[in-house]
Amino acid sequence: MPADSPDKVIDRSAKLVFSFFLSSAGLWLLMAALLAYLAAAKLTDPFFLSSYEFLTYGKIKVAQANAFVYGWGGNSIFAVSLWILARLSQAEVRGSVFLVFAGVIWNLAITFGLLGIMDGHMSGHEMLEMPTEVWPAMLISYLIITFLALVIHRSRQVRETIAPQWFILAALLWFPALFLIAWNGLEINPARGTLQTVLSMWYGQSLVWLWLTPVALGAAYYLIPAILGRTIDKYYLAIFGFWCIAALAPWSVVHHLEGGPVPMWIPAVGTVMSIAMVFPIAVASTNFHATAFMDIGKVWHSLPLRFVIFGTLSYTISSYIGVVFSLPAVAKITQFTIINEFHFNQRVYGFFSMIIFGAVYFALPRITGREIPKAAKSFHFWTSTLGVLMLLLAYLIGGLTHGVLAGQPSLPWSSSVIHSIQPYFLITKFAFIILAFSQFVFVVNVWRIIFPNPFVYFSAENKEASV
Amino acid sequence: MNNLAKFTIGIFFTLGMAWLAFVVGARSQFGDLVPTSEVLDDDGSVPEDAELFPVDISGMAKQGAEEYAALGCVTCHTQQVRRVEAGFDVERGWGKRPSAPRDYVLQEHVLLGNSRIGPDLANVGLRNYSDEWLHQHLFEPQSIFPSSLCPPSPFLYQLVDEPVYSDIGIAPKNNMDKNRTVRPSIRANRLVAYLQALKQDYELPEVSFIETEEELVEEEVISSAGGEAPKWLQDQIDTGKEIYMKAAPGGGMCFACHQQNGEGLAGQFPPLAGSDWVLGNKERLIKISMYGLMGEIEVNGVKYNNVMAPPGIPPGSLTNEQIANVLTYIRNDWGNSASAVSAEEVATVRASLKGRAPMQMFTSAELTTPIQ
Amino acid sequence: MSDDSTHRGNLPNDKEFSDEEIVKSHVELSKNKHEPTANFLLAPLVFVFVFGCLIFVCSIQLSHSTNSFQLHPPVELIVLTAEEKETLRLDRKISSGEKIFAARCASCHQANGLGIEGQFPPLAGSEWVSADPAVIANVILKGLKGEIMVKGKKYGTSAAVNMAAVPITDREIANVSTYVRQAWGNSSTEVLEDEVSRLRDESSDMQDQWIGSELRKMFSDSFSQ
Known part of the structure; x- marks a missing residue:
């Protein structure tokens, strides 16, 4: 890599912010892994820790999703977005103090939110389960960070923007809009009846499609050319893909309401838009994979890129599966089954997290000047891959079994339907153990890079920069 | 794309379109539904003194809803019966009809749910579970359903040595304290009140009960319990069922009295399900199917005194084959299982009754004496 | 500095893009959208x-x-004139009554309302049906026993063919008797639910079925019509 000095200056300006967000993200990742293991263990043995109310399945399952999406997802989005925006704008990260301050608020808000969930103040709205008291803090801290991200973008050197910037900026801007809409419709000016569900479902699913997904896509659009040293193949399609996601994704997510007590047009529109989603998926898939397969050897040898391509492949496959499962005939079987878990984990583990891991492995050496040991990285990659594949296959096959058996009214519920999917829960438990180990190795190594000597971190800043 | 302001407007425009549809549009369409009566007046208005549905649940049950939300029950339980085209919910007996948006208008937190590791709870209050049963299930689901994955909630209960009136005699099976009694906390009582209040047992102008649920369940039981019936037998049963249910010339309209479920009506019409008259002597059964029956009879230990006109529309018009089919059907549904009746058997009986005047009903005396 | 450094030599394209290059090259690409290709x-x-x-x-x-x-709209939301509403209401009442009749009455009185001679009296053209609405409503409410004359023929000679009272709601009685009074060529007035409720209250003390002759006496005015 040409280590010309402007990049180094930018990296140095991003160092504090990136380190802060990444290390907190790591903390949340471990937290989520622990909760995921507990939840999975409770599904294999309901008596496991059953006498503690704050650890009852309903609570930790929800806490896990929130820790994962807002804790790990939020913090890693801030870290990666700010850095990529700064690099592409060739502009320094400014207002680090405010960013860290906002980050502290964000993390405190989520901490209190999770404690609130465990303490029995869950709201029951999808992905908005945290008590309403923490919502303002989340929104304000988020807006501060987004504002400073926009400041970086405004001071860019080249006026023209490219795909990674669109996706990342859009994600940063969409989240507060979604959040405000949901907040207004659920709390300030609450909707009546199943309209609440339409709204919370729309919010919860859009969060994945309009927040996590675009950041991961943006990171992939940046990392693939950066590491391969080639431009994106058929790049002219990227703009089409971007606007397709922008226009279709917020419509497509409501197909999960198929058959429910809402006007029929809502799931019908959702299904139609889901089908139309094949276009943006095809575009992203073509862009990434056509570029990557020109130089597949290099993809294999570059660990960050291996993570990224795993993520993009997973995105393509899971999104197509999602399209198929949104068809009413298929949804009849798969709706309400543990296929939901397949979708969620595919998105947040198989796609989003894998790309973020790739971005971290790419950015961390450049920012700190230190390398994570190769063995650790390799261990992380292979265990993540194994864990994710185990997890997803178990949920996919288990979910289909679940749906097919549930559709036979003569089979009793718990002794037959649920009994037959219990082996799959056992597999997911092992998968979560593997993933927990894998993420533990990742996080510990990230921390060791960021805090080589925890006690003298801030005073030693100058020394590290000279590596 | 290059101008941040235009870009922002663009992405908010796309989001705004979906917002207009799902938030603004949906809200204006069904955001202000109100309770209504089961049947509307003909001008679409609610009759003045009609009972309105859905009914508001009790204060206790509302507190229970808070507990339900706080414990995250919604993670595994839905509260929605899907439309028949979209799922098996009605067939599974999870509701008499699909849920409608109006069912939820009085709920503060609508907990439709999106995952069913546990069964749907939209109508759990209609399943005749006693409060004790629900407490037992909350305390330790595995003591009722050994393979249940529902987390036990012992933290909602207290184990006490000396029971008082309100305590519940439930046995903690996997627990050491077998001799102690379980005392529900106020939270557990709220939760049970909420669960018992979950019922959609009324019709709305927009959605009616689905009639076929029992039928479908029964059919499943037959085919899964008895293995595959040979095709000729299945055909006979199917045709017989049509005759049983048909209220038009060529049918028998048997269901009108003996009911769709073969249970009859208490004190009025005897049951066919499990009846020794149906499962026993075929000749007697064939005779009744041709000429009807009057007078006092005893079926499964209960006395009935009513008149059964000669079956068929018009009366007494069933052919040998039709009688064979419908009798084979009633001998093989609702848990009944007995040999098929053939058209030849019916013909033999008919021949033996050659001299009998048409439409002359058998009396119970005629049929019971010679046979017993 | 990067982890791929060891493999770089083996690969055809061994350079990475700097950020400036990424931006410039892609901006270039989007400017020349129409690369002529085969x-x-x-x-x-x-x-x-x-x-x-x-x-x-x-x-x-x-x-x-x-x-x-639409949100499962009731048909009645269409704006109707007063007469149309009335017709619609009556149609609905009669079609409901028809279903009740098929399920609960037709086994004896037959779907064509002709009954069975000597056993079950006809309803079509019966003076009992066309009499005061209270007659038919009372009969359904409490049942009927004893000999009666219907269309000049004697029925109810045997105790076995007494009509028993069955559990049935006021609205159902109103609907089914309205149907009976207007089907098979009958053309009597409709029976109102309120009236049935009133009759139910009045006869609430009665343990036994009505006796045909008594009932006929009570409403003798309407029978003579």
């Missing part, structure tokens, strides 16, 4: 075709499954 015409055509098919499929799906964007 397949230029084919790809967009396929795209347009697939897109067209998709829109077609989607429209069909939408039109089939959106319920015309």
Whole structure:
């Protein structure tokens, strides 16, 4: 890599912010892994820790999703977005103090939110389960960070923007809009009846499609050319893909309401838009994979890129599966089954997290000047891959079994339907153990890079920069 | 794309379109539904003194809803019966009809749910579970359903040595304290009140009960319990069922009295399900199917005194084959299982009754004496 | 500095892009959108075709499954004149009555309302049916026993053919008796639910069935019509 000095200056300006967000993200990742293991263990043995109310399945399952999406997802989005925006704008990260301050608020808000969930103040709205008291803090801290991200973008050197910037900026801007809409419709000016569900479902699913997904896509659009040293193949399609996601994704997510007590047009529109989603998926898939397969050897040898391509492949496959499962005939079987878990984990583990891991492995050496040991990285990659594949296959096959058996009214519920999917829960438990180990190795190594000597971190800043 | 302001407007425009549809549009369409009566007046208005549905649940049950939300029950339980085209919910007996948006208008937190590791709870209050049963299930689901994955909630209960009136005699099976009694906390009582209040047992102008649920369940039981019936037998049963249910010339309209479920009506019409008259002597059964029956009879230990006109529309018009089919059907549904009746058997009986005047009903005396 | 450094030599393209290069090259790409290539015409055509098919499929799906964007609207929301409303109401009442009749009455009185001679009296053209609405309502409420004359023939000679009272709601009685009074050539007035409720209250103390002759005496005015 040409280590010309402007990049180094930018990296140095991003160092504090990136380190802060990444290390907190790591903390949340471990937290989520622990909760995921507990939840999975409770599904294999309901008596496991059953006498503690704050650890009852309903609570930790929800806490896990929130820790994962807002804790790990939020913090890693801030870290990666700010850095990529700064690099592409060739502009320094400014207002680090405010960013860290906002980050502290964000993390405190989520901490209190999770404690609130465990303490029995869950709201029951999808992905908005945290008590309403923490919502303002989340929104304000988020807006501060987004504002400073926009400041970086405004001071860019080249006026023209490219795909990674669109996706990342859009994600940063969409989240507060979604959040405000949901907040207004659920709390300030609450909707009546199943309209609440339409709204919370729309919010919860859009969060994945309009927040996590675009950041991961943006990171992939940046990392693939950066590491391969080639431009994106058929790049002219990227703009089409971007606007397709922008226009279709917020419509497509409501197909999960198929058959429910809402006007029929809502799931019908959702299904139609889901089908139309094949276009943006095809575009992203073509862009990434056509570029990557020109130089597949290099993809294999570059660990960050291996993570990224795993993520993009997973995105393509899971999104197509999602399209198929949104068809009413298929949804009849798969709706309400543990296929939901397949979708969620595919998105947040198989796609989003894998790309973020790739971005971290790419950015961390450049920012700190230190390398994570190769063995650790390799261990992380292979265990993540194994864990994710185990997890997803178990949920996919288990979910289909679940749906097919549930559709036979003569089979009793718990002794037959649920009994037959219990082996799959056992597999997911092992998968979560593997993933927990894998993420533990990742996080510990990230921390060791960021805090080589925890006690003298801030005073030693100058020394590290000279590596 | 290059101008941040235009870009922002663009992405908010796309989001705004979906917002207009799902938030603004949906809200204006069904955001202000109100309770209504089961049947509307003909001008679409609610009759003045009609009972309105859905009914508001009790204060206790509302507190229970808070507990339900706080414990995250919604993670595994839905509260929605899907439309028949979209799922098996009605067939599974999870509701008499699909849920409608109006069912939820009085709920503060609508907990439709999106995952069913546990069964749907939209109508759990209609399943005749006693409060004790629900407490037992909350305390330790595995003591009722050994393979249940529902987390036990012992933290909602207290184990006490000396029971008082309100305590519940439930046995903690996997627990050491077998001799102690379980005392529900106020939270557990709220939760049970909420669960018992979950019922959609009324019709709305927009959605009616689905009639076929029992039928479908029964059919499943037959085919899964008895293995595959040979095709000729299945055909006979199917045709017989049509005759049983048909209220038009060529049918028998048997269901009108003996009911769709073969249970009859208490004190009025005897049951066919499990009846020794149906499962026993075929000749007697064939005779009744041709000429009807009057007078006092005893079926499964209960006395009935009513008149059964000669079956068929018009009366007494069933052919040998039709009688064979419908009798084979009633001998093989609702848990009944007995040999098929053939058209030849019916013909033999008919021949033996050659001299009998048409439409002359058998009396119970005629049929019971010679046979017993 | 990067982890791929060891493999760089083996690969055909061993450079990485700097950020400046990434931006510049991609901006360049988006400026020259129309690179002339051999397949230029084919790809967009396929795209347009697939897109067209998709829109077609989607429209069909939408039109089939959106319920015309309605929320299960009751039919009655259409604006009707007073007479139309009245007809609609009566139609609904009669069709409900027809179902009740088929399920609960037709086994004896037969679907054609002719009964069975000597056993079950006819309803079609029966003076009992066309008499005061209270007669038919009372009979359904409490049942009927004893000998009666219907259309000049004697029925109810045997105790076995007494009509028993069955559990039935006031609205159902109103609907089914209105149906009976207007079917098979009968053309009597409708029976109102309120009236049935009143009769039910009045006869609430009665343990036994009505006796035919008594009932006939009570409403002798309307029978003579």
